[in-house]
Amino acid sequence: MQRIKMTISYDGTAFNGYQIQPNGRTVQEEVQRALKQMHKGQLIHVTGSGRTDARVHAAGQVIHFDTPLSIPLDNWTRALNTQLPADVRVLRAERVPEDFHARYHVVRKTYHYRVNNRAASDVFRRNYAVHEARELDIDDMRMAAAHLIGEHDFTSFCSAKTDVKDKVRTIYRIDIEKENDELIFTFEGSGFLYNMVRILMGTFLEVGRGDRQADELPSILEAQDRSKAGKTAPPHGLYLWEVSYS
Amino acid sequence: MQRIKMTISYDGTAFNGYQIQPNGRTVQEEVQRALKQMHKGQLIHVTGSGRTDARVHAAGQVIHFDTPLSIPLDNWTRALNTQLPADVRVLRAERVPEDFHARYHVVRKTYHYRVNNRAASDVFRRNYAVHEARELDIDDMRMAAAHLIGEHDFTSFCSAKTDVKDKVRTIYRIDIEKENDELIFTFEGSGFLYNMVRILMGTFLEVGRGDRQADELPSILEAQDRSKAGKTAPPHGLYLWEVSYS
Known part of the structure; x- marks a missing residue:
């Protein structure tokens, strides 16, 4: 048996998330279906670096699986892409190595979040960026973001629907870049809790609109209370961008 | 009655083209359905500047229609967008003016064609640019394009499936710009025949790949024979960008 690590990209629009579940089309299911084709009907279980929700995209999701097949690496890519939608x-x-693990060995994850900030929505980006008609104050959002850099308990920025006990995570970097009428937020951290990037984004958007002050962020963190943070921003602006291993 | 001119944008991916037809979803049908809602069930026929094929996009298609309603122009935009998909x-x-005509009074049309020129296809652009893995020679394509500027009989670059007799058109400009790994072709002309931009593109792509020489273009034009030009390029790279009136 050989363990293979794969970097995959997907457009989340028509998926009900990464992870297999009873209802709806999932990325894991499509990858496993393609692998099954290549393995003459044998089920090959794949493990991802983590889940992504319905409509969330991935530019660099990482998965691993074990295979008895011994074929050149380039052929893996080509053969699977032939089978995949x-x-x-x-x-x-x-x-x-056979002890590599796509989820347990993650040391850093990078997400992007795209906001199309102009009066009229753009039909070509409706599934790939969140539309915000009100002008966002980038400086205020950068000030808000600065309060979150470092190691913190992110309970206030985690969906209540989680079993994870330890909510301490480290954020290395939050950048906000403007490209024409699009804002691209980059989040880099040791790991992120369930819905954490989307709740951070929802809070930043409230700051950007002027509905909340940047200096409220420290007290929101301290409260360790989900209700103190902003709304969960929509999924379709979010991209799992890169997953790094030691 | 008042005549209204509207500029509309659409993502052609899920449409079987602009013009109403027996099979499949069309842009005209959706716009007329929305107008019917606003007119209490009355059919309002819309006239477009021209058709676009299945999967072809529009950033600036122009339509006109007549209405007995007298409502502020801003409200037209907002009300229709509420009804439209x-x-x-x-x-x-x-x-x-009531003699304005979206098709007959066109003096200039601009199209864009996008090519994603890199080894691996990009999942996020699969419906919005044509993927070309082989490196394209931009200089050669620019030389090919230069032969087409001006007034010519474009029979060689027109689908045989057309009733149009006069195949003389004027191309004012063909630009090719590179933005990262994407090539953006701009076509500006007095008007374009059926599939003309896609056949021009198919021919340019053959030149860009080195499968055809740039200096073959004059003899292709002269032949007035569709079979002398390149293949029709796929629809999803094409955008009706702007329609101008005198």
């Missing part, structure tokens, strides 16, 4: 693509395949 | 948006509404 057009909204999932394998970008890279690597051979890894 | 998310893949069609009204950008602007203007009151025009």
Whole structure:
């Protein structure tokens, strides 16, 4: 058996999230279906670096699986892409030691969040960026973000629907760049709790609109109370961008 | 009665083209359905500047229609967008003289064609640009394009499936710009024949790949024979960008 690590990209629009579940189409299911084709009907279980929700995109999700097949790495990419639907693509395949684990060995994750900030919504970006008609104050949002850098208990920025006990995470970087009428937020951290990026984004958007002050962020963190933070921003602006391993 | 001119944008991915037809969802049908809602069930026929094929996009298609309603122009935009599906948006509404005609009075049309020129296809652009893995020679394509500027009989670049007799058109400009790994072709002309931009593009792509020489273009034009030009390029790279009136 060989363990293979794959970097995959998907357009989340037509998926009910990454992880297999009873209802709706999932990315894991499509990848496993394609692998089953290549393995003459044998089920190959894949493990992802983490879930993504319905309509959330991935530019660099990482998965691993074990296979008895011994084929060149380039052929893995090509063969799987032939079997996969057009909204999932394998970008890279690597051979890894058999103790490599796509979820447990993550040391850093990067997410992007895109906001289309102009008066009229753009039909071509409706599934790929969140539309915000009100002008957002980037400086205020940068000040808000600065309060979150470092190690904190992010209970206030975590969906109540989670079993995770330890809510301490480290955020290394939150950047906000403007490209024409699009704002691109980059979040880099040791790991992120359930809905954490979307709740951070919802809070930043309230600051950007002037509905909340940047200097409220420290007290929101301290409260360790989900209700103190902003609304959960919509899923379709979010991209799992990169997953790094030691 | 008042004549209204509207500029609309649509994502062509889920449409079987602009013009109403027996099979499949069309842009005209969706716009007329929304107008019918606003007119208490009365059919309001809309006239477009021209058709676009299935999967072809529009950033600035122009339509006109007559209405007995007398409502502020801004409200037209807002009210129609409320009724329209998310893949069609009204950008602007203007009151025009009753002899204005969206098709007959066109003096200039601009199209864009997008090519994603890199090794691996991009899942987020699969419906919005044509993927070309082989490196394209931009200089060669620019030389090919230069031969087409001006007034010519474009029979060689027109689908045989057309009733139009006069195939003389004027191309004012063909630009090719590179933005990261994307090539954006701009075509500006007095008007374009059926499939003309896509056949021009198919021919340019053959030149860009080195499968055809730029200096073959004059003899292709002269032949007035569709079979001498390149293949028709796929629809999803094409955008009706702007329609101008005198």
